[in-house]
Amino acid sequence: MIFRIIFTDISINPRKIITHLNIKPRLCLLKSTAFDIIIHVKKVFIKTYGCQMNVHETEKLYSAFERENITAADCAENADIVVFNTCCVREGAETRVLGNLGQIKKLKQSKPNLIVAVCGCMTQQSKAAEMLHKRCPFINIITGTYSLGALPQMVKAVEKGEKFILDLSVNEEVPQGTNLATRSDNVNRFVNIMYGCDNFCTYCIVPYVKGRERSRRLVDVKEEVRILIENGAKEITLLGQNVNSYRDENNDFYSLLSELAGLNGDFWIKFMTSHPKDLSDDVIKLVGSEKKLANYIHLPVQSGSDDILRKMNRKYGRAEYLRKIDLIKEYIPHVGLTSDIIVGFPTETEKDFSDTLDLVKQVEYNNLFMFIYSKRNGTPAAIMDGQVPEEVKKERITRLIGLQSEISNKLAEKCIGETFEVLCDGHGKNATGKTSDDRVIVFDDGGKDYYNQFIEVQITSVKNSKLYGKIRG
Numbered sequence: 001m002i003f004r005i006i007f008t009d010i011s012i013n014p015r016k017i018i019t020h021l022n023i024k025p026r027l028c029l030l031k032s033t034a035f036d037i038i039i040h041v042k043k044v045f046i047k048t049y050g051c052q053m054n055v056h057e058t059e060k061l062y063s064a065f066e067r068e069n070i071t072a073a074d075c076a077e078n079a080d081i082v083v084f085n086t087c088c089v090r091e092g093a094e095t096r097v098l099g100n101l102g103q104i105k106k107l108k109q110s111k112p113n114l115i116v117a118v119c120g121c122m123t124q125q126s127k128a129a130e131m132l133h134k135r136c137p138f139i140n141i142i143t144g145t146y147s148l149g150a151l152p153q154m155v156k157a158v159e160k161g162e163k164f165i166l167d168l169s170v171n172e173e174v175p176q177g178t179n180l181a182t183r184s185d186n187v188n189r190f191v192n193i194m195y196g197c198d199n200f201c202t203y204c205i206v207p208y209v210k211g212r213e214r215s216r217r218l219v220d221v222k223e224e225v226r227i228l229i230e231n232g233a234k235e236i237t238l239l240g241q242n243v244n245s246y247r248d249e250n251n252d253f254y255s256l257l258s259e260l261a262g263l264n265g266d267f268w269i270k271f272m273t274s275h276p277k278d279l280s281d282d283v284i285k286l287v288g289s290e291k292k293l294a295n296y297i298h299l300p301v302q303s304g305s306d307d308i309l310r311k312m313n314r315k316y317g318r319a320e321y322l323r324k325i326d327l328i329k330e331y332i333p334h335v336g337l338t339s340d341i342i343v344g345f346p347t348e349t350e351k352d353f354s355d356t357l358d359l360v361k362q363v364e365y366n367n368l369f370m371f372i373y374s375k376r377n378g379t380p381a382a383i384m385d386g387q388v389p390e391e392v393k394k395e396r397i398t399r400l401i402g403l404q405s406e407i408s409n410k411l412a413e414k415c416i417g418e419t420f421e422v423l424c425d426g427h428g429k430n431a432t433g434k435t436s437d438d439r440v441i442v443f444d445d446g447g448k449d450y451y452n453q454f455i456e457v458q459i460t461s462v463k464n465s466k467l468y469g470k471i472r473g
């Protein structure tokens with residue numbers, strides 16, 4: 001990006017102004033009648049793969065670059081630095097990273113000074129880092145999940161002549177204090193409450209690439225949430241691989257939620273992801289009784305078959321899961337329930353799968369995130385006997401999608417005539433907003449700006465499970 005500042009008063013020393021603005025000019029042209037200063041502000045583009053945690057890591061990464069006066073680019077073509085913040089939880093994300101790196105290779109041919117960095121879960125596996133370096137020797141930096149904050153410094157080292165940096169070091173220290181990402185949009189803000197995972201579900205790579213479970217201090221989380229609310233945030237989503245096992249000395253997840261619900265302001269708190277074995281009855285009751293805790297629970301079941309759950313090492317059974325669902329429905333009025341399901345886990349029989357269909361019918365989730373099982377190298381499930389053929393997995397997931405769309409539609413139809421409190425996150429004739437139970441509603445804002453405000457919307461119609469409404473006057 002080029003800024004041009006023209007000084008018409010020659011008594012001004014432009015270098016002093018630049019120092020005052022804290023910007024670093026790359027090129028200055030001085031004319032005799034005026035100072036004409038061209039500043040090249042470096043730009044970074046970050047491509048994010050995977051879950052909300054990665055989206056939030058990217059926000060923090062942009063902020064770390066901003067502190068070094070490197071601003072965000074809208075696409076790779078307009079950037080001086082391109083970062084791939086990768087994910088290895090699903091096979092598709094890895095394949096997309098490799099495809100996108102192919103495009104960057106072409107870009108680098110026309111922009112040889114472009115700095116390319118790959119970070120995140122995928123690179124934390126040493127074999128993946130080796131493979132990336134071999135297949136894409138034009139990558140300047142490969143770093144894992146623990147050193148993300150140091151990326152701007154690594155970029156500086158490359159600018160100074162370092163050819164290639166590989167940093168897969170492991171550092172399980174929990175950062176202290178607040179770590180706020182700067183963002184212009186303030187509607188839904190994320191706050192990490194913990195890192196890593198101790199559960200070792202047999203299909204999942206996360207514990208191997210993100211390390212052991214460790215929580216941030218309650219005072220730090222509370223302060224971060226307080227600042228976000230003070231700055232106008234209305235929806236805060238607490239993030240962790242297993243938020244229910246949050247622990248800071250004597251404080252558990254229940255204490256954390258109670259403290260946050262006691263903060264002043266007009267906001268609601270959502271959280272993800274919950275693990276069915278750790279979601280306590282007390283937390284369920286607290287969510288039901290505190291208005292500032294949203295009526296929304298994402299509770300991944302993964303399978304409806306006890307045998308498959310055991311092989312997945314999920315540490316709960318179907319009956320225990322359903323008991324929690326009953327308790328949630330009893331204590332949280334108008335609760336929005338969503339879940340994750342893996343179809344075609346090794347040895348899954350037609351009977352196992354029909355147990356899953358049966359559980360989905362029983363629970364009636366608002367929404368489901370459905371995945372076909374894919375092998376993750378280094379996990380126990382990848383070497384299990386009884387891998388399910390691809391065509392069987394595809395046929396099963398098609399049935400599951402069909403069932404869920406019937407349920408979603410039925411639940412949506414039931415909303416017609418009801419009025420919801422909605423946090424508006426859009427503008428215009430097709431403005432959108434989210435409810436406390438995490439439904440999206442489309443409505444006409446009548447030309448008024450309700451962005452980031454709570455308003456009342458009555459549901460008037462449903463199309464393909466999507467809710468449409470009108471603002472209550």
Ligand code: SF4
Binds near residue numbers: 199
């Ligand atoms: S709880 Fe299981 S699925 Fe979730 S991150 Fe941990 S190991 Fe992976």
